[in-house]
Amino acid sequence: MFETTDELLKQIRLGEDSSLELKDLRYKGNQVNDPHRNSMADELAAMANTANGVFVLGVDDKSRTVVGIPEDKLDVVETWVRGICNDLITPQLFCRIRILPVTTNDGEERLIIRVDVPRSLYVHKSPSGYFHRIGSSKREMSPEVLFRLAQQRSQARIIRYDEQSVNAAHRDGLDKALWEKFKTPLSSKDDEEFLLKLKLLTQDEDGNVCPTVSGVLMATHYPQEIISNAFIQAVAYRGTERNAAYQLDARDIVGPLDIQVAEAYDFVKKNMRVYAVKEPARRDIPQYAMQAVFEALVNAVAHRDYSIYGSKIRLHLFSDRLELYSPGSIPNTMTIDALSQRQSARNELLASLLARCPVLLPNYDGEREFLMDKRGEGVPIIITESEKLSGRKPEYRLLDDSELMLTIFAAQPPHGED
Structure with missing residues (x-):
């Protein structure tokens, strides 16, 4: 026009x-x-x-x-x-x-x-x-x-929201260093043709080529400048209450979604306690099963509702638990109890892209090669690994039909430690 x-x-x-x-x-x-x-x-x-x-x-x-x-x-x-x-x-x-x-x-x-x-x-x-x-x-x-x-x-x-065109962004805003990892030997040699096929770029109703929501989230360095709620708010507290007076660490984690997962993972690892016991050899007991934390973070960035303005992912650590809030309800055909048995992707394009992003975490003890798993193992891993460590099953709750809250309980300190 x-x-x-x-x-x-x-x-x-x-x-x-x-x-x-x-x-x-x-x-x-x-x-x-x-x-x-x-x-x-x-x-x-x-x-x-x-x-x-x-x-x-x-x-x-x-x-x-x-x-x-x-x-x-x-x-x-x-x-x-x-x-x-x-x-x-x-x-x-x-x-x-x-x-x-x-x-x-x-x-x-x-x-x-x-x-x-x-x-x-x-x-x-x-x-x-x-x-x-x-x-x-x-x-x-x-x-x-x-x-x-x-x-x-x-x-x-x-046309799903993650495939919608973002006219506020320019096609040249997609960074080749960020999207080149999605290429295979069979991919088109023409960059624009490849990006259109991958749906990181799309044509709007006027025929203008511009990034999609997924293109902004996965292939720009600062997606929050376009989609302002596309970041993770991470806060660590000293005690069990959400109180700024007891805040130990806090940061807004930004960048492409795979980078957000890695940096949020590091935030938890940095701020959780690790206990040591002798049996007779030394054995470390972390507060949280990091494989479960990893799966929870991937699920949060992959399945949250990016169309809800003003609602970011919130990652809050306390002395006794980790809380992860993800904007958006669950699909109408699912219930909280069915999360570990069923699969449903709100953002199918994002999920497919994350399934092609390699896990680049040092000391990651899981068996995952790529961030996203298409077999539906994420929630079962969160439940089994967390319960094995803490003795308590993680809890999912739906808040006001607009936000999914996951609570992972911390492992109890060994006798004699606090």
Whole structure:
């Protein structure tokens, strides 16, 4: 849509329609003061709920005059737009934001910001409710329209979320050093063809090639810059309570998902206690079976719901237990009790990619060659290895039908140790 700047300027001269929105911005200090964030969120969500569209910032919608954006405000405006998409629209909205220089009728060059809004696979809610776009205006959806749209979008999500295009990211953002490990001798020699077949890249409805959610998560160094909740919050506490006063260690673990697994694994290993007994030879007893911890971390990054904004994986260590929270419910056909007997992958593409990532952990005592197991052994290993060490079976709980919590109990210290 509007492939060239000339095409875009021609459309601007014609004015707003169902696929074009023009905005002139006002500033107060180092902030965008007008339009209001909530109003802008409503407009963006309405576009995503309707069709592919473009917002042009720095153009007066009444006179259709390019007023431009001051150069010192470009970062401010981009941060403002990203914040709206991430914080005020549910689920978060992926937009592509570009700075464009344009020459006006009087021969001056001015800067505008183009925001490409894709027609989403989801129905987005904004601060004032659910909106769609009719012509150049947004309209609140009636219950009947909302229900029908939700049905249509649900059927459209035959394309799974992990395969959805991320228009906010550029195809060149995928790092070859990160995706080359997925290649085999039979893989295409053409990089783009290979990435499209692997579904790390995809074509959106306009034919533009851009990364998928899986491409961002597996082949970029900082996926949380695009998918802001794609990280692990790790905290270690001295006692049994979640209290900042007793915090021993904390960090946000970021990076590609295979790196997140490795660094979270190291976090547990670094912060857990290891007891020593003589029988008569020395024998070390760790608080946690690290093979079980490894499987739990892989399952968390592979099966969590990445569409839930603001919910990251949480890894919390206490003196008596490890708690791992993974955003998202379990599939409707499964129960907590059936987790160890059944398989169901929310993110099939991610799971297949993790199954091709080698285990690169020093001193890993499991028999796994690759991160993901396709035989459904992960949960049974978590249960049996943890129970063997601590004498207590790990517990799975579903919190508010939106978060899966796993508790692994720590091994008891040998007699005479605390």
